[in-house]
Amino acid sequence: MNISGISSYGAYGTALRSSEGDLSTIADSSPGYSASVSLNGKLSDADKTLVRELQQRDRTVRTHEQAHLAAASGISVSGPSYDFQTGPDGQRYAIGGSVDIDVSPARTPQETVEKARTIQRAALAPAEPSGPDMAVAARARQMELQALAEEAQQQQQQGKVDQTYQQASATPAPNTLGNAIDTRA
Numbered sequence: 001m002n003i004s005g006i007s008s009y010g011a012y013g014t015a016l017r018s019s020e021g022d023l024s025t026i027a028d029s030s031p032g033y034s035a036s037v038s039l040n041g042k043l044s045d046a047d048k049t050l051v052r053e054l055q056q057r058d059r060t061v062r063t064h065e066q067a068h069l070a071a072a073s074g075i076s077v078s079g080p081s082y083d084f085q086t087g088p089d090g091q092r093y094a095i096g097g098s099v100d101i102d103v104s105p106a107r108t109p110q111e112t113v114e115k116a117r118t119i120q121r122a123a124l125a126p127a128e129p130s131g132p133d134m135a136v137a138a139r140a141r142q143m144e145l146q147a148l149a150e151e152a153q154q155q156q157q158q159g160k161v162d163q164t165y166q167q168a169s170a171t172p173a174p175n176t177l178g179n180a181i182d183t184r185a
Contacts, residue, residue, distance in 0.1 A: 080097050112143065116147060
């Protein structure tokens with residue numbers, strides 16, 4: 001699992017095989033739909049079934065990745081990228097994909113908490129989050145907890161500074177006691 005992105009490739013398992021048993025998977029980062037390649041002859045029933053399965057998987061993958069992208073407001077690095085498989089009809093179908101997101105800590109602990117929560121929402125946005133999606137959400141939760149701990153520590157330190165300042169300003173300086181001269185006489 002690449003923590004720099006949300007990948008659902010693992011959710012879709014292995015690539016499908018055509019009726020001849022060959023496996024043709026093409027990795028591509030373009031979000032466009034598949035290019036048409038004309039084939040001579042008609043498809044067998046098994047190939048037609050495979051094409052329907054690939055079409056369904058393509059729709060599922062694209063919907064899944066779009067859910068990630070929609071929930072990753074402000075933290076997505078790019079649009080979805082897809083892994084393609086060429087079907088027996090010559091079309092390329094998305095069988096997996098990912099959305100790269102920025103998972104670096106923000107400037108302050110509070111901003112990091114908000115960012116971690118956005119990462120969690122993005123990872124869990126699809127109707128059926130994959131294993132890698134769950135792992136990203138778990139890492140984002142750890143990031144959130146660490147930022148909350150840092151924020152609490154900063155607040156505790158600030159409280160000590162404030163308390164010390166209040167005590168110092170409430171006590172008069174020892175050298176100034178009794179040094180006042182009344183000039184109204």
